[in-house]
Amino acid sequence: MSSATTPYHHGDLKNALIEAAVTLIEEEGVDAVSVRAVAKRVGVSPGAPFRHFESRTALLTAVAEVAMARLAQAIDQALAQAGGQSALTQYMALGRAFLDWAFANPTHFRVISSRALIDFDGSGLAAANHRIRDRMRALLQQALDDGEIRNVTVDDAMLATRALAYGLARMYVDGQMQSWDVEPAQGLQMAHRLLDEQVMRLA
């Protein structure tokens, strides 16, 4: 356990691996996150991670849980700041928080969005997503009750805004903005505007 020597037993390899993977993913993208590269970064043999994660998918799922927690926190924060304002305003704040986070963390966004890279349903991810969805639904229901929106069902409105927000975020992370005449640097601002406009057209 001395700090100078590297002990045979790492101590907290599991968390060290997750941390290394989170960093590697931010720096070099998902493709760079091989089990071997993560092991090397932590200073451990190629097979060692498999004592803690049964597969690369399981490791990436752990990374996705960290990413999702950060997204949830960003949304919580935005909603706390919008507290006291109208339900529809809070709903737009939630949408903007989602866009901000996705544009700022493209690779993490990509990881939590995929179903091929991670085990979404067999992890805490589905539940975390559920909580966000429930918040959206509650705000929309409130907006409907308050007469802020009309001529839509809560479910339709929710799916329409979520699909638009997801589409805008993905167009950005997939590098498609330029193909549609939007400068990538203006992407976020544009996404904010289009989402706001769509929500306001529900009125």
Next chain:
Amino acid sequence: MSSATTPYHHGDLKNALIEAAVTLIEEEGVDAVSVRAVAKRVGVSPGAPFRHFESRTALLTAVAEVAMARLAQAIDQALAQAGGQSALTQYMALGRAFLDWAFANPTHFRVISSRALIDFDGSGLAAANHRIRDRMRALLQQALDDGEIRNVTVDDAMLATRALAYGLARMYVDGQMQSWDVEPAQGLQMAHRLLDEQVMRLA
């Protein structure tokens, strides 16, 4: 050149490789498309494809061009059928053709949408996308001139509908429909409805 023996020179290896990759991608997804697997399927050595494609990316780009041509054809057909109807109706038909194609060809859709797997700008893909975009713009301009839509710029309307359509299609191919309370089997119908509604709210 006899049909019974396999000659040393394939003859049309390039096209055979593209064809095999297109099929493999439909049957087993993008990840299954390794250069080696495609070579094996065509009955050729692992290094042979590199005589015709400088990298896996180049091979996938060729596949993407086939896929994009099919999408363009589907759109052409839909517009031909909607000929004579109002500009906004034609615009919706184009959107539905995009959704139909993406839902029916999830893996091809994924390939043409990515910028990591293929070389979008250094191929015919950018130009093909350009043509679709120009069609959309022209129809929206016409709808605006005819008073079918109001209170929007052509560019905003185009990006909003494209982002919504892309978001809906991606939610489907990324397996996210269920996480948002939509049965995958109902996804396409739902996507149609939400896109139609969004376009009609531009009126």
Next chain:
DNA sequence: ACCTGAACACCGTTCAAGT
């Protein structure tokens, strides 16, 4: 001109052996 087959540096994953 085009293809083979060995080679190199990578993967994910497994597992006996070491500590």
Next chain:
DNA sequence: ACCTGAACACCGTTCAAGT
């Protein structure tokens, strides 16, 4: 209980050698 290191079956890519 946890990690090493060799091994296996894969990759993409290169290149001398064969046809």
